[in-house]
Amino acid sequence: MVSKADRVVLIGVGGDSGCGKSTFLRRLKDLFSKELVTVICLDDYHSLDRKQRKETGITALDPRANNFDLMAEQAAALKSGQSIQKPIYNHETGKIDPPERIDPTPIVILEGLHPFYDKRVRDLLDFKVYFDLSDPIKIQWKIQRDMAERGHSYDDVIRAIESRRPDFSAYIDPQKQHADVVLQILPSELPEKKDGTKKIKAAMVQVEGIPNYDPPYLFDRAISDVCWKPNFPNSDPELTFCYGTTDYFGRPASYLSIDGEFAPDDSPELEQKLRNTSETRFGELASLILKHTDYPGSRDGTGFFQVLIGLKFRSIYEALIAQSLAAAKV
Ligand code: ADP
Ligand code: G6P
Structure with a gap:
């Protein structure tokens, strides 16, 4: 609370x-x-x-x-x-x-x-x-939802995406350059799943200098470009967790990425290697993933980073109310 x-x-x-x-x-x-x-x-x-x-x-x-x-x-x-x-x-x-x-x-x-x-x-x-969803994943998710749940055909789905594209590119997509944090949802660079569906690589891009935001990183802030393949027995053998620095529309930024799928039970170990998560207790991030394994994205970086962004927002919120309480006392 x-x-x-x-x-x-x-x-x-x-x-x-x-x-x-x-x-x-x-x-x-x-x-x-x-x-x-x-x-x-x-x-x-x-x-x-x-x-x-x-x-x-x-x-x-x-x-x-x-x-x-x-x-x-x-x-x-x-x-x-x-x-x-x-x-x-x-x-x-x-x-x-x-x-x-x-x-x-x-x-x-x-x-x-x-x-x-x-x-x-x-x-x-x-x-x-x-939330920056790349086209191949957008198509895959829309197909999963609209064909399975809404009875649309494959062609309907593709047509719907195509018809939105010009205005999406003109008015929606460019807004990402103003964001503080962007969750990119990309096709995995790992081999496809047996059923032919694409795995996901999620990358959380965090622009430098966001007020009250101390960016999370992997292992050690001094190591600016690092990847870790944990090799968990129940997860994707190629699962890859990276941290690095980048440039986002001319602004210096850092990113965390997770490529591949993992068993939610492995999230505590993933979390242990992260610093600056803004958790109020050790293990909070993983426990939040494990609480809702039924939510989409709980087996890949999308859910993991959604939770992490939530924790970071909570710390911004707390810093802002602390500042306003301190100002009120003066
Ligand atoms: P929005 O609020 O932006 O419209 P939702 O959170 O309702 O998006 O997600 C829309 C649909 O996309 C969900 O019903 C689900 O089918 C799919 N989806 C969302 N997130 C994921 C995810 N991480 N992995 C797979 N599918 C997802
Ligand atoms: C798209 C947009 C929604 C918008 C809707 C309106 O789906 O993403 O934000 O509200 O169009 O469409 P409608 O079917 O209600 O005319």
């Missing part, structure tokens, strides 16, 4: 739909009690409803279909502790419903397609996370 403070911390979680944002938010629930957190889905700021988008040919990804003035005004109001009347985009009817009152809580999460698109909104955010 984290203590309350008279300060609203705003976090932005961006990325295409289906890239793991909701799974990440579910994982955050283990770290913060319910009354501390409000999640705002930025789809609620669609200014054109489904019918209008269809008539104009403007997609939901296009900024012209979204009301950034209202988003900026309401994000600023929440951050300064005021309630808002937030619009609601109704995903069932495709219409914009009457607004609902939202009262600020100590943590407000703006989640969706455009959290970093508008500079006014971006500048209000205390921590910015982007």
Whole structure:
């Protein structure tokens, strides 16, 4: 449990739909009690409803279909502790419903397609996370979900991805250059699985100089480029865990990566080699993975890094409330 403070911390979680944002938010629930957190889905700021988008040919990804003035005004109001009347985009009817009152809580999460698109909104955010799903994995996950659960054909899935691509590339993807931490979800460099599906390589890129963020690293900070193949008996024999430095859109950064799959029971050993995890007790990261082995990504770096990003966000949150409490005492 984290203590309350008279300060609203705003976090932005961006990325295409289906890239793991909701799974990440579910994982955050283990770290913060319910009354501390409000999640705002930025789809609620669609200014054109489904019918209008269809008539104009403007997609939901296009900024012209979204009301950034209202988003900026309401994000600023929440951050300064005021309630808002937030619009609601109704995903069932495709219409914009009457607004609902939202009262600020100590943590407000703006989640969706455009959290970093508008500079006014971006500048209000205390921590910015982007989920960057590479095309082959995007296709694989969408096929798994839409074909298995929604009865779509393979061609439907590919067509849906293709039709989103121009606006995705123009308006969504470029936002990643503004993020503090990017979770890249890439095809593995290891051999494919027997069923032909791709394994995942997840890389957590962390830009240098994020306020209140001490980057996690592997083994020893002095060793800046290092890989470790743990060779766990129940995990991928080639499982590879790396740490290194990089350049992210002209900004110095470091990254952690995990290529391949591991048994969740092996996560304590993976965690032991990491430093600066911002755990409050030894083994916390692994215990959070083991708590939800049913969540997608619990057997690869996506879940592992989602939990790690959550722990790092908790420490940013705690630092910010401590600073605001200290300032209030002066
Ligand atoms: P978003 O909130 O960004 O739309 P979700 O967290 O709801 O994304 O994930 C969408 C779907 O993608 C899930 O239902 C699941 O099928 C798949 N998925 C998400 N994360 C993973 C993962 N790490 N590994 C495999 N599939 C995943
Ligand atoms: C995409 C976007 C969503 C958006 C939706 C609207 O799926 O990722 O953020 O809200 O389109 O589409 P709809 O089917 O409701 O018209």
